[in-house]
Structures are given as C-alpha cells and as structure tokens.
Amino acid sequence: MSFFSNLQLYYVRKVKESLHNPGFLFMAVGTPLMYLLLFAPMLQHFTGMPGFTSGSVLNVFLPGVVVVIAVYGGLYVGFGLVDEIRQGIIERFRVTPTSRLALLLGSVLRDVSGVLVQTLLITLMAIPFGLKVYWGGFIIVMILLAIISALFAAFSYALALRLKSEDAIAPIIQGISLPIMLLAGFLLPMEMAPHWLQVAAHFNPVYYAVEASRALIGGQVNTPVVFQAFAVLLPVMALVFWWAIRSYKTAVA
Amino acid sequence: MEHIVLTNGLKKSFKTQGKTVEAVRGVDLAVRRGEVFGFLGPNGAGKTTTLRMLTTLLTPDAGEATLAGCDLLKHPQRLRERIGYVSQAGGSDRGMSAWENLVLQGRLFGMNRHNAAAQAKALILAFDLEAIVDRKAATYSGGQRRRLDVALGMMHRPQLLFLDEPTTGLDPQNRARLWEEVRRLRDSGVTIFLTTHYLDEADALADRIAIMDQGKIEAEGSPRELKKQIAGDVVLLGLSADGAHNEKALELFSTQPYVREASYEQGHLRLYVHEGEATLPEILRLLDHAQIGLKTISLSQPTLDDVFLRQTGRSLQEA
Incomplete structure (x- = not known):
C-alpha cells in the first residue's frame, strides 16, 4: 500500500473525529468571532500610532490574530494524542504495515486544515468591519500559517509521545506559548515596544510570521520581511519534523 | 513439530533515572503452530516487554527471532502483515463505532473497501457485536470492548495472534466467554500467544506455557508436564x-x-x-x-x- 493511501486513511480518520466533535466546530467559528467582536473595537483609538500608520487597524490586527490561531491550533493537539496512546490506538497502528510518517502527517494535516478554514472564515468576517485584503498576498499568508501550525502540531505530538501524560506536557506547552505570543507582537505591533523587547522578538520565529502576514495582506509581497519569514520558519520546521518522526519511530507508545 | 515462534537470547534493558534495568535477560522460546501458548508470570516479570519485541514495537538489544517464517529484525514490515496484536490497553478507538474501527483496520492492512467490509461483517458475527455495531465504542461494556479489541487483531487474518493480559479487568462471566473465543480461534487454526498473571487462566486455556520471572524463562512445557515435575x-x-x-x-x-x-x-x-x-x-x-x-x-x-x-x-x- 502506498504512502499516500496510508496518509489518506489517517487524515480522513482525524477529520471525521473533528467533525463529530461539536466543541471543535463551535471553537472553529467562535474563536475568530470573539476576537473580532470583543477585542477589535478597542483598537479604533490606535489609528495613526506607531505601527498603525497605514489603512484600517484591522489590517494590523487580523494578521496577528490568524498567526495566533495557527500557533494554538498546533500547540495543544498533543493532549488528544496522550489519550490515544492510553487507549492503545497508537500501538495498534504501529503494528500495522503502514508508514509512521503517514500516521504523524495525517494528524498534522488535519490540524493545518482546521487552521486554514478558521483563517478563511475570520478573514471573510472581518471584511465588513473594514479589512482590506490583497488576495495574492493572502494565499502566501495561508502557506505561512500552514508551516506554523504544522510545526507546532508536530512538536506537540512528539512531546506527547515522549512524555505520555497531560500533566507533564501542560506546563511545557504553557511555558513556551506565552513568551512566543508576547514576543510576536500579535495584538499590538512591536514598533510600540521598547528597543530591548524589539531585539528579543527577533529570536522568536513567530514574530517574523506576524510581520510578514501584515505586509502580505496589505499587498506588499516582494519585501524582505516575507523572505525572512520563510528563511526562519522552514529550517525550524525541518528540525521539529526530524525530531517528531524520530519520536514516532522509537517511542514506546 | 513446526514452530511458528522461535527466539534465541532476546534481551532488552531500559534506563530509568540513571539506572539500567534488565527487563528481559536472554529469552529462548519455541511456540508450536496451532497451539495456545500461555506466557505466565507476575507483573513486572518482563512478559509485556518480550511481547513488544516480538510484535516489532521494541527493538531487542540482543538476540534473534523468527515468527511466522519472517525474521524479526530483517523483515519487520512483512512480519506485521502476518501477526495480530491486542495490547493490554485494547486499542479500539472509542470515538468510532465497531464498524468504523474494523473497516479502517482492514484498510490499514491494504484491503480494499469491499474486502474490508466483508471481513468486518464476518468478525461482527463471530464476536457477537451485531447489536452494538453502529454505536460509538465509548458506550460499550468492558466485555463488549474487549471482544472488539480481539476482533480488530483478527481483521487481517493473522496466523499468529498476540494477546497481552486479555482478561484483566473482566468479570468472571466475560472472562469465561473470552476463553471460549480464544479456543474457537485456536480451533480455526490460529496460533495464540497470550500473557497472563492468572494461574487458572494459563492452566485452563494454554496447551503449553512458559513461566517467566525477573526477565528469564524459568520453565516451559504443558501445564500437565510441569505439574508432573513436582511429582506427587x-x-x-x-x-x-x-x-x-x-x-x-x-x-x-x-x-x-x-x-x-x-x-x-x-x-x-x-x-x-x-x-x-x-x-x-x-x-x-x-x-x-x-x-x-x-x-x-x-x-x-x-x-x-x-x-x-x-x-x-x-x-x-x-x-
């Protein structure tokens, strides 16, 4: 059986799992809506401040929010895997003649799909509120978000396989998610930050994604921030996947 | 007598908190085709570690094994097609129905939709799952879920089925029922390799047993032969x-x-x-x-x- 038919089976299994979960559907639509209705209105007064100089405040705010959705859409998936390990499902799959990479990627692609659907929804919902979308740039934003959510999902799954306990992975995930979010300038642009914070942000891969997304949605495709984002994120993703695949091959699930 | 499992000096140790624990210390086993082989020992004897090595989930530190005509170390992928494994945790997906679980399992072994459905139907009848086939496995009783677990292990018609502590947590009635299923599978030609820490289970169910303690095989033979060694x-x-x-x-x-x-x-x-x-x-x-x-x-x-x-x-x- 080919790798792609393995991948398809594992992917469809996870997609069905999501669609059967009413909580997931609610969160998929509810989260973006809450950001738009409960937070975006506060930003109206920022018009003209550092980082908010051009166009609608939503053009600064929305690219940040979709990156957050991508990070969280990946980072927390390990909890589900711990449960599958406990039920013996992963062990059962590991004694079938299917590819371990397909098992990992089937789940990761489901997580990426969820993030992309959410991104599309929130973007369409934001247009009536004043968002100006340059669709050519938006497609590249989607590629960046796919990379980010895949990276964090693979990291989360590998962590779950190695530690096999919600209690062990929760502090690690929470411990890294907060600095990553704060140092990415996703709610307020880093231009407003003091110099030392701006320097610190440059060590955060997610920061580059936020900067690139803002440029891309506004129509600036051929700019250094976009190239920087890919130059930083692709190697990080390769590293994380290498580690995750190793975990799937060796971990005693 | 043809052997379906032959192992030679299997070893595995683990490092935990800086200390090396020798979980399995040179295991030699010979399981005959068509028998129920009971692997008896207390918790922590190394039974599950041995089973995990034989089912390709763990790589042995030393030793070799041939199962169902396949070399464990050289052809693990081919071996996986010939053996079935039901872990202690079970392995059925509680978010899916028995039907969905079984069909997916068949497809993972390369069956097409039609063959997977036919085999799933046969197993649903054999394991008496008709009444609950479309309900999520999360709603099953312990005995029902166990029967689905074993059915999943049989989906690709393996010659050799490994059952790790299959009756742990079952009430006496469901335990007896599972014993019946195991005997029926044996009668249909499947070799069964099961671990247990219940003496009566090994005695009642196994044609031959191996007793394991602290990573080593202490005795091997039919229950009757072993008891005869006590002589008297x-x-x-x-x-x-x-x-x-x-x-x-x-x-x-x-x-x-x-x-x-x-x-x-x-x-x-x-x-x-x-x-x-x-x-x-x-x-x-x-x-x-x-x-x-x-x-x-x-x-x-x-x-x-x-x-x-x-x-x-x-x-x-x-x-």
Whole structure:
C-alpha cells in the first residue's frame, strides 16, 4: 500500500473525529468571532500610532490574530494524542504495515486544515468591519500559517509521545506559548515596544510570521520581511519534523 | 513439530533515572503452530516487554527471532502483515463505532473497501457485536470492548495472534466467554500467544506455557508436564509452634524417604510427597512423636503455583 493511501486513511480518520466533535466546530467559528467582536473595537483609538500608520487597524490586527490561531491550533493537539496512546490506538497502528510518517502527517494535516478554514472564515468576517485584503498576498499568508501550525502540531505530538501524560506536557506547552505570543507582537505591533523587547522578538520565529502576514495582506509581497519569514520558519520546521518522526519511530507508545 | 515462534537470547534493558534495568535477560522460546501458548508470570516479570519485541514495537538489544517464517529484525514490515496484536490497553478507538474501527483496520492492512467490509461483517458475527455495531465504542461494556479489541487483531487474518493480559479487568462471566473465543480461534487454526498473571487462566486455556520471572524463562512445557515435575502431592502443615520447633520440623521431614522436598514459609511447612493419602498417617505420627503442635493440615494436587514456587522460591500470588 502506498504512502499516500496510508496518509489518506489517517487524515480522513482525524477529520471525521473533528467533525463529530461539536466543541471543535463551535471553537472553529467562535474563536475568530470573539476576537473580532470583543477585542477589535478597542483598537479604533490606535489609528495613526506607531505601527498603525497605514489603512484600517484591522489590517494590523487580523494578521496577528490568524498567526495566533495557527500557533494554538498546533500547540495543544498533543493532549488528544496522550489519550490515544492510553487507549492503545497508537500501538495498534504501529503494528500495522503502514508508514509512521503517514500516521504523524495525517494528524498534522488535519490540524493545518482546521487552521486554514478558521483563517478563511475570520478573514471573510472581518471584511465588513473594514479589512482590506490583497488576495495574492493572502494565499502566501495561508502557506505561512500552514508551516506554523504544522510545526507546532508536530512538536506537540512528539512531546506527547515522549512524555505520555497531560500533566507533564501542560506546563511545557504553557511555558513556551506565552513568551512566543508576547514576543510576536500579535495584538499590538512591536514598533510600540521598547528597543530591548524589539531585539528579543527577533529570536522568536513567530514574530517574523506576524510581520510578514501584515505586509502580505496589505499587498506588499516582494519585501524582505516575507523572505525572512520563510528563511526562519522552514529550517525550524525541518528540525521539529526530524525530531517528531524520530519520536514516532522509537517511542514506546 | 513446526514452530511458528522461535527466539534465541532476546534481551532488552531500559534506563530509568540513571539506572539500567534488565527487563528481559536472554529469552529462548519455541511456540508450536496451532497451539495456545500461555506466557505466565507476575507483573513486572518482563512478559509485556518480550511481547513488544516480538510484535516489532521494541527493538531487542540482543538476540534473534523468527515468527511466522519472517525474521524479526530483517523483515519487520512483512512480519506485521502476518501477526495480530491486542495490547493490554485494547486499542479500539472509542470515538468510532465497531464498524468504523474494523473497516479502517482492514484498510490499514491494504484491503480494499469491499474486502474490508466483508471481513468486518464476518468478525461482527463471530464476536457477537451485531447489536452494538453502529454505536460509538465509548458506550460499550468492558466485555463488549474487549471482544472488539480481539476482533480488530483478527481483521487481517493473522496466523499468529498476540494477546497481552486479555482478561484483566473482566468479570468472571466475560472472562469465561473470552476463553471460549480464544479456543474457537485456536480451533480455526490460529496460533495464540497470550500473557497472563492468572494461574487458572494459563492452566485452563494454554496447551503449553512458559513461566517467566525477573526477565528469564524459568520453565516451559504443558501445564500437565510441569505439574508432573513436582511429582506427587503437596501437603501443607500449619504449625502452632515457635521458630525453634519449625526448624526442628523442617529438619525432621527433610530426612524422611517419602518427602521429595520440604520448605518453610510463613507458619506453613510445605512438603512434596509421593502418594499423599498413604503418607498422611505417617506424617501425623511423626509430629506427635516429636511433640510438634499442628493447627491445620491439607493435601492437594500440585498447581502451577507450586511449579512457580519451586522454580523461583516465591509464590506467584505474592510475587
């Protein structure tokens, strides 16, 4: 059986799992809506401040929010895997003649799909509120978000396989998610930050994604921030996947 | 006799908190095609680690094995197509129905939709799952879920099925029912390799057993053969006397010609004797003569626990 038919089976299994979960559907639509209705209105007064100089405040705010959705859409998936390990499902799959990479990627692609659907929804919902979308740039934003959510999902799954306990992975995930979010300038642009914070942000891969997304949605495709984002994120993703695949091959699930 | 499992010197150790634990210390096994092979031992004996090596989930540190005509180390992928494995945790996905679980399992083994559905139907009938086939496995009782777990292991028609502690957590009724399923599978030609820490399960179900303790195989044979090694009957004497008397009693019986073996543990003197019925009067006379107080006396056929006790010096119940 080919790798792609393995991948398809594992992917469809996870997609069905999501669609059967009413909580997931609610969160998929509810989260973006809450950001738009409960937070975006506060930003109206920022018009003209550092980082908010051009166009609608939503053009600064929305690219940040979709990156957050991508990070969280990946980072927390390990909890589900711990449960599958406990039920013996992963062990059962590991004694079938299917590819371990397909098992990992089937789940990761489901997580990426969820993030992309959410991104599309929130973007369409934001247009009536004043968002100006340059669709050519938006497609590249989607590629960046796919990379980010895949990276964090693979990291989360590998962590779950190695530690096999919600209690062990929760502090690690929470411990890294907060600095990553704060140092990415996703709610307020880093231009407003003091110099030392701006320097610190440059060590955060997610920061580059936020900067690139803002440029891309506004129509600036051929700019250094976009190239920087890919130059930083692709190697990080390769590293994380290498580690995750190793975990799937060796971990005693 | 053709062997479906042959292992030679399998070893595995783990590092935990800087210390190396030798979980399996050189295991040689020979399982015959078509039998129920029971792998008996206390928790932590290394049974599950051995099973995980045989099912390709763990790579052995040393040793080799051939299963169903495949070399474990050279062709793990081909081996996976020929063996089935039901882990202690079960393995059925609770968010899916029995039907969805079974069909996906078949597809993962490369069956097309049609063949997977046909085999799933056959197993649903065989394992009596018709009434619940479309309900999520999360709603099943323990016995129902266990039957689905075993059905999942049989989905690709393996020649050899591994069951890790299949009846742990089941009530007596479901336990008996699963024993029946295992016998039926054996009768249909599948070789069953099962681990258990229940003596009665190994005794009732297995054609042959291996007893494992502290990473090593202590004995191997049919339950009857193993019990015959004990040769004779077991007399258990409950002594009312203090330590000095116990020593004296042990010494006294060790020298008697009809006693093959004597041991003392927790207020009880255990004697392995020829023809227990005939020797009981003699034992009583001897105790009386030596003025050693007796509280209880019992005579029994040897059990697998006696075999375990003889090999390891401990009772399986307390191990």
